[in-house]
Amino acid sequence: MLTFILRRFFQTIVVIVILSYVCFGLMNLMPGDPVELMISANPRITQEDVTRLREFYGLDQPVYKRYFAWVSDISTGDLGYSRTYRIPVTEMMLPALLATFILSMASLIFSLIVAIPLGILCALKPNSKVDYAVNLFSFAGISVPSFWLGIVLIIIFAVNLGWLPAGGYQTTGMQYSSWFAEMMDKGKYLILPMVSLSIQSIGRFSRFTRSAMLEAMRNDFIRTAKAKGLSNQVVIWKHGFRNALIPLITIIAISFSSIFSGALITETLFAYPGVGRLIYSSIIGNDFNVAMVSFVISVSMVLLMSLVSDILYGVVDPRISYK
Amino acid sequence: MKSIYLGLVLFTTLLVAAGCTKKEGDGTAAGQTAVATSSSAKLSNNELKIGISQEFENFNPLIASMSATTYMQHMVSRTLSTIDADGKWVPRLAKKIPNLADGSAKIVDKGGKKKLVAVWEILDNASWGDGNPVICEDFALAVKIAGAPTVSVGEKEVYTQVESIIADPKNPKKCTFTYEKAKWDFYQLGTFYPMPKHLEEAVFKKYGSQKEGYEKNSLYSKDPTNPGLYNGPYVMTEIQLGDHVTFAPNPKFYGDQPKIKKIIVKLIPNTGTLEANLRSGTIDIISSLGLALDQALAFDKKIKSENLNYKVLFQPSAVYEHIDLNLDNPALKDVRVRKALNYSINREELVNSLFEGKQNPAIHSITPKDPWFTDDPAKVTIYKYSSREAERLLDEAGWKMGADGVRMKDGKKLTFTLMTTAGNKTRELVQVYLQNKWKQVGIEVVSKNEPARVFFGETTKKRNFDSMALFAWVSSPENSPKSQFTIKNIPTAKNGWSGQNYMGWANSKVDDILNKMDTEFKPETRIAMIHEVLKYYTDEVPVLPLYYRSDVAVIPNQLKGYRLTGHQFPETDEIEKWTVE
Numbered sequence: 070m071l072t073f074i075l076r077r078f079f080q081t082i083v084v085i086v087i088l089s090y091v092c093f094g095l096m097n098l099m100p101g102d103p104v105e106l107m108i109s110a111n112p113r114i115t116q117e118d119v120t121r122l123r124e125f126y127g128l129d130q131p132v133y134k135r136y137f138a139w140v141s142d143i144s145t146g147d148l149g150y151s152r153t154y155r156i157p158v159t160e161m162m163l164p165a166l167l168a169t170f171i172l173s174m175a176s177l178i179f180s181l182i183v184a185i186p187l188g189i190l191c192a193l194k195p196n197s198k199v200d201y202a203v204n205l206f207s208f209a210g211i212s213v214p215s216f217w218l219g220i221v222l223i224i225i226f227a228v229n230l231g232w233l234p235a236g237g238y239q240t241t242g243m244q245y246s247s248w249f250a251e252m253m254d255k256g257k258y259l260i261l262p263m264v265s266l267s268i269q270s271i272g273r274f275s276r277f278t279r280s281a282m283l284e285a286m287r288n289d290f291i292r293t294a295k296a297k298g299l300s301n302q303v304v305i306w307k308h309g310f311r312n313a314l315i316p317l318i319t320i321i322a323i324s325f326s327s328i329f330s331g332a333l334i335t336e337t338l339f340a341y342p343g344v345g346r347l348i349y350s351s352i353i354g355n356d357f358n359v360a361m362v363s364f365v366i367s368v369s370m371v372l373l374m375s376l377v378s379d380i381l382y383g384v385v386d387p388r389i390s391y392k
Numbered sequence: 393m394k395s396i397y398l399g400l401v402l403f404t405t406l407l408v409a410a411g412c413t414k415k416e417g418d419g420t421a422a423g424q425t426a427v428a429t430s431s432s433a434k435l436s437n438n439e440l441k442i443g444i445s446q447e448f449e450n451f452n453p454l455i456a457s458m459s460a461t462t463y464m465q466h467m468v469s470r471t472l473s474t475i476d477a478d479g480k481w482v483p484r485l486a487k488k489i490p491n492l493a494d495g496s497a498k499i500v501d502k503g504g505k506k507k508l509v510a511v512w513e514i515l516d517n518a519s520w521g522d523g524n525p526v527i528c529e530d531f532a533l534a535v536k537i538a539g540a541p542t543v544s545v546g547e548k549e550v551y552t553q554v555e556s557i558i559a560d561p562k563n564p565k566k567c568t569f570t571y572e573k574a575k576w577d578f579y580q581l582g583t584f585y586p587m588p589k590h591l592e593e594a595v596f597k598k599y600g601s602q603k604e605g606y607e608k609n610s611l612y613s614k615d616p617t618n619p620g621l622y623n624g625p626y627v628m629t630e631i632q633l634g635d636h637v638t639f640a641p642n643p644k645f646y647g648d649q650p651k652i653k654k655i656i657v658k659l660i661p662n663t664g665t666l667e668a669n670l671r672s673g674t675i676d677i678i679s680s681l682g683l684a685l686d687q688a689l690a691f692d693k694k695i696k697s698e699n700l701n702y703k704v705l706f707q708p709s710a711v712y713e714h715i716d717l718n719l720d721n722p723a724l725k726d727v728r729v730r731k732a733l734n735y736s737i738n739r740e741e742l743v744n745s746l747f748e749g750k751q752n753p754a755i756h757s758i759t760p761k762d763p764w765f766t767d768d769p770a771k772v773t774i775y776k777y778s779s780r781e782a783e784r785l786l787d788e789a790g791w792k793m794g795a796d797g798v799r800m801k802d803g804k805k806l807t808f809t810l811m812t813t814a815g816n817k818t819r820e821l822v823q824v825y826l827q828n829k830w831k832q833v834g835i836e837v838v839s840k841n842e843p844a845r846v847f848f849g850e851t852t853k854k855r856n857f858d859s860m861a862l863f864a865w866v867s868s869p870e871n872s873p874k875s876q877f878t879i880k881n882i883p884t885a886k887n888g889w890s891g892q893n894y895m896g897w898a899n900s901k902v903d904d905i906l907n908k909m910d911t912e913f914k915p916e917t918r919i920a921m922i923h924e925v926l927k928y929y930t931d932e933v934p935v936l937p938l939y940y941r942s943d944v945a946v947i948p949n950q951l952k953g954y955r956l957t958g959h960q961f962p963e964t965d966e967i968e969k970w971t972v973e
Contacts, residue, residue: 115549
C-alpha cells in the first residue's frame, strides 16, 4: 500500500507541474495584462508609464522565463506578491481560503446530513409518495440555477422577512463580547449561502444514495442477512449502506476536492469574501501569482482527494487490493 | 450512525467557530444586531454603511490604482489641490494654488531650459493622524519613492515632473517646487500625495533597493490602521480585503470635523444584489461605484411607486461614450460618409428612449462640466439629426440606394461592423438603436461584440476593428486630448501599439495646436486653442459622439451634503460635509 501511495504521490507532483505550465501559458494567451487595467482606471497614465510598468513586472519577458521565475520563487517558499491587491499572496489567500473552507464544508456536511437519509428512505420505499416527493425536490434542486436561487433567498429572507443578512461574512464593525457571540454572528451570515450551495448538492447526493442503496439492497447477501433474522437496522446500515458507500465515496471525494476552490456565483451573490471570487478576479486581472497559487491548490486537492478515495475503497471493501 | 450524525453536526458548528477570531472592531457598534429591515429608519450620524461593487486594494497612495481604492483614499488622504464638485481646481492641503499673475509661480531659465518654479504653502494646521505636521519633506519623500525604479508607481509623471522640492529654512511648510517643464497644468496635482516621512522614510531606506521591497514592507501594507499614514478627515480603523473597510474621524484633521462618527465601506460585488442589501439594511447608501444606469432607473421607479425613503442621484460625468471610426476603411475615408453617419443619429431620441433623459447627448469629446466645453455653433460643428441631409451626403458620395434597401457603389454594399464590449446591456441596446437609424438611410451595420479584455486588449489597441468601435473615454476637466488626437499616438506595430488614436486620425494642424497648448499659460488662449481642435474634430468626424454618461448613487433622504462630482475625484472628496438629519 505504501508503494501505491508513493507512486500516486509522485504522479500527482508531475501532473501539477505539467498542468501549472499549461495554465500559465493559457493565462498568457489572454489579451491584455495588469497594466491595461491600470490604464482603464487612470486616463493620465502615459505610454512611457506603460512601457516602464511592463518591464518592471517582467511582462515583456517570454512565457517560459516568467514561468521558471515563478517556480523558483515558489520553491523558496515565496508565493509572490499580488499585482492586483498589492500585498503578499499569502496574506490575501489564507483568510479567503479559511472563509471558503468554512462555507464549503458547512454546505457539504449539511448536504450529506440531509441527502443520505433521504436517499436511503427513497431506496427502501421505491416508487412511494415519499420517493416521488424527494425525487421532485432533488431534480428541482439540481436544475435550479444557483444565481436565481440565491437572489430568491435574499429577497425572501433578507428583504421581505428581514430574518437574515443579505450578504457578507460578519456584521461589519461589530464588537464581540464573547467567542460564542462571534460564532452566532458569523453563523447567521453563513446560512443563506450555505443553503443556496446545498440545495443542488442535496439533490445530487440523494439521487446517488438512492441508486447505490437500491443496487445494494438487491444483492443476495441482503436476502441472506434478512433470512438469518438480523434486524432491519443492521441489514440496512451494516450490510446495505456499507456496500452502497463505494460509489458515494467517489462523489463525496470529488466534492471534497472543491472545498478550497470556492463557489464563484454564491460568493459573489452573497458578498462572501471567499477564494472563488479571488480566483476569478485574479484571472480576469491577470494577477498571475494569485491565480497560479489558487490553481495549484485546486489541482492538488482534486488529485489528493482522488488518491484518498482510492484508499478508502479498500477500507470499505476489503476485496479491493493495491498494486 | 447516530454518533456519526452527531459528529457531523458538531463539526459544522466547529467550522463556524474556526472562522471566529479575536479581531475586534473599535467602533461603537457593540450590541448591534446584524439584520435590519429598514436601515434608513434608524439612520444616524453614528454610523453610515456605503456599498460599492468594485474590488479595492492596498491603500498606499503612490501605488494604488483601482477606482474603489481612490474612492476611499479621498476619505483619508488629501493632496495639494483637487477638482471640486463644481469642476474647478481648488487648494486642499495648500493655502492657495500658485499662479504666474501674483508671482507665486514663475518661469525660469535653467541651463538653457525653461522650467517652472512654484511656491506651495501647506496649511498651518495640516497634520498627519498622529499629530505630526504635514511638511515639504513629506512631498519630497513622495517624489523620491515614486522616482525609484524598484517601486511600481502607475502615473509616475505626476511625481517625476517635479525636479526638486526645497523647504524654506524658516518654514518647513513653505515649499518651492521646481518643475522639469514649464507647462501650464503644473498645478494639477490632484493625485500627488505626500508620504509621511516620519513613518515611511525608514521603510524606504531599508527596503527601497529591492524590487517591490518598499511596496511589501510599507506601513500601508504592514500596519494600514496606523493613523500617522493619513491626513484626511477620516483614518482607517479596520481593513478586510475583499469585504470591507472601516473609518473613524481623524481628530487631527485640518478642516471641519466630520459629522458621521463611523463609516463602513462594504464590497458587494454583484450589482444585482446591491438593492436588496440596501433595503435589508446591510448598507445605507449605494455609492457611485455601484449600480449601472439601467439598475438605477429601475430602482428610481420603485422608490416612487413604493414610496421608499431613498433618492437616486444622477450626475453628468466626464465619461464620453462614442464610436471610433477606423479611417483606414475605404468607405469611411470619405468625410461625407462619416458626416452622413453622424447626421443619422438622433441623440435626443436615443437618450430619452434608452436613458429616460438622465444622460446627455454628446456633441464632441469635451464634457459639459469641463471649462473647455463649448456648444457654440460658431466654434464647433453641430450635427442635428437629419436623415434627409444624411441621404443627400451619401448620394453625393456616390452611394446609391439598392433594391434591398442598402446603398451600393461600384458593386459594393455600404456595410460596416459595429464592435463593442459583449455583455454590456446598455451598449447592446445602443447598437440596436443605431442599426435601425442607419438602416433607414441605407447603411447596413452588423454587430460584433467581444469580451472587454479582447476588445480593449487586442481589437482597439491594435486597430483591428474593421470600421466602428463603440466604447467610452474617461476624462478629467482640462485634460489635453493629445494621446487620442495626435499622429504620434496612432497605434502601429512599429511604435509597439502605443497611443490611443484608434481612428488613425492624422491632422498635423491639430498636432501643432496641442503641442503649443502645453506651454500656453493664458487660460483664455488655451480655451481658444482647444476650440480650434474641436472645430477640426467636428468637421472631419473621426469619431461619432453619442452621449455623456452619468454617475449614479442611491442615498437615504436624511443624508445631506452628499454631492456626486462626475469626475475622477469622487464624492468622498468632501465627505466631512456629509451629515444625517
